[in-house]
Amino acid sequence: MVELVCLGQALSNIHGLSLETILTFVTLVSAVKEDMILAQPATYDVSTPPDFMPPSVSLFLGSACSLTQDSVRICWSTLKHDIWKDIFTLQHNTHSLFEQFGYPHGLNPLTRPSHIFYDNNCHLAQHVKDDPFFNDISLSVDVFHFNCKHSKNDLFCQENCNPMAFPELTVDGDGKWYFNSSEPPYIREVEEGAPEAVAVGVH
Template structure:
């Protein structure tokens, strides 16, 4: 094996023992998703990348005792074997390595990965960059250009979410005539009003976070209808305190002022408008 041959000729590898090599290989085999998520979008997922993310490099160094500067050389020699290895079942000692060295850096062996987001400790974290297809239901995905069309119809033609769903089913999907859910199947094929509204909210929040260079995080637990309320409130607060992204103005269409019983006034914005970003679709 090339690695063991390198142990004999490379001075900075001579102090590495077999236990460290096994731990190095097993931990990185489990972290392949984390490794690829930090790579440029044009990097193939079927081949190991040339470099490890800095946080994973630090974690592996602390967990195995291999020097931080030696990790890249070990990765170069072992990455092909690691990438082809199946995900291992961690021992109690290896799980403890994650608790002691990984958790403080956000590296957790209990992260579940989905098409648009990962789930860890009850928190759903969406990946950076708006995906082509956005998950709007348990088993429903919508192309982001179609969502942009629905949003444009709402703003320009005042088409309701209900009519966006109806027109799609009537003109494009034709699923209203063969809804599997009506026959007892657990997954429905008819687009619903909730799907349209969820698509609206998710896409606009993803675009907003893309502009800020952040990742959208929401609770994974609870009802879907409540999942995005907190981040929408935070966006409300930001607009009230800092103004809208494009135009610093107030009008009676997007801003309303109510008078409380004690005579004080309360100002609020309609969420529909300031979640949007012109040209973001």
């Protein structure tokens, strides 16, 4: 853990930096860890903080905390190990910072899809099964690929990624789907009451 004396020395070159700004910085970075991980190479060790932030995160923090990009880099270099090993809960006053400065950069940890369709979701589901980020996100293969491309002998896929196993995706359980999951992944209108879902496809 960074001691206060060392922290003060490391951040002394940032003019006008307040304790409030530091706490806001720490809280906001903690909320976008997953976004930072997604921007790293596949070989990246998620237990260690990355050396550099994605531009979207750095620009967001600069705007939300009124810091220059050089100051953002100094704060990250100094605080990253403490931020990475702890979880800081978003406070009510930081929600508005995401609305004002995070949304334009695609950063919004306050909401997540409840369901993700993906052609090869059985592999993704195995990869993230121990990741708490996905605890409340259902993962299914889209209907076309599940029926035509996935083996019935793949028990993990059949038991975990069969779209028919998720009754919330059908209209009153009558076999009709809220979503045409085989459509290209773009924003579409759905019936009122349908779950928030994201379709991801690779062809």
